[in-house]
Amino acid sequence: METCIIKSPLGCTKIVGDADGISQVTVLNSEEKVTDIIPVVLEDCVMQLQEYFEGFRTQFNLKLNAQGTDFQKRVWEALEKIPYGKTTSYLALSKQLGDVKAIRAVANANGKNPLWIIVPCHRVIGSNGSLTGYAGGLSRKQWLLNHENTTKQLSLF
Structure with a gap:
């Protein structure tokens, strides 16, 4: 390695x-x-x-080799499908994976993602829109979400 x-x-x-x-x-x-x-x-x-x-790339095109369980890998693959600048919730991700009751397992797998930024675990938020859990800290999660926000607010002055 x-x-x-x-x-x-x-x-x-x-x-x-x-x-x-x-x-x-x-x-x-x-x-x-x-x-x-x-x-x-x-x-x-x-x-x-x-x-x-630098704001020039919205998708990564890399050969990935993350180590994890089959379930974790399924969650990480689902994370890769969240579009740049968009978010989803742990509940929606659980539903997408076919088991609404697996929300805690999905959140745990999300937290064990070894490929920060590239596999965009920062795009998963709480069902109520709140920032919840991020191994890198919520300030970094907020920075990444702001960075990906394509509707930049213009200053009036």
């Missing part, structure tokens, strides 16, 4: 992967030394994340 650390608007971001795909993207809660030379297998991921943060 190859690893690199890049700077992002959310803080130092750790990317892990190999020829089989990207297995982890995590925003760290501490300052880390930025990687000087990006491993070849991570270059495309770094570039696509930079394009996302």
